[in-house]
């Protein structure tokens with residue numbers, strides 16, 4: 001399976017979103033960062049905007065909720081048709097219950113871990129999720145540097161998934177470039193969120209291909 005490249009529209013031009021979505025039509029999924037200015041010190045958009053993105057996007061949405069109280073809000077994103085809905089472990093009170101609810105609504109369920117959150121508590125629960133998002137920067141802003149110290153956690157998750165024979169997607173998010181993607185692919189990531197490196201490229205479609213080919217060589 002080729003690596004999945006999910007450009008983060010946090011790096012897109014918000015007033016030209018439909019135009020910028022056209023630039024990433026060769027991507028696997030559109031990564032949509034929902035931030036509430038509580039869980040993270042930044043604010044983006046909510047269900048109304050994500051619903052419009054869903055309407056005009058040629059490819060499915062990978063929604064990443066950086067919000068408090070995901071139990072209240074996450075099902076709404078599944079309802080509007082998001083392909084995957086990922087919430088933060090640090091914000092959820094019942095991660096398994098929420099993942100089951102999202103799956104029952106037809107969405108893939110993801111759990112995200114901040115750089116300082118260990119994976120240990122989730123290793124026995126991996127069957128409950130379709131993807132784990134290992135944050136490779138502190139959530140909240142694009143354009144930060146990749147944190148290589150998160151790689152042992154990724155390796156731990158990949159070994160646990162392999163040992164259990166799970167088809168679990170392991171996603172990395174933050175500071176992904178054609179250099180850092182090598183490190184993340186070697187540590188077991190198969191799904192890569194890239195904001196700045198795609199949208200700041202002269203040719204975003206070419207950058208998506210370059211990232212995909214580079215990851216495939218090192219997975």
Ligand SMILES: O=C(CO)[C@@H](O)[C@H](O)COP(=O)(O)O
Pocket residue numbers: 008010011031033064137138139140141142143144173174175176193194195196197
């Ligand atoms: O979730 C986040 C930031 O919180 C990410 O999705 C960033 O948007 C990735 O941006 P780059 O680091 O690739 O610029």
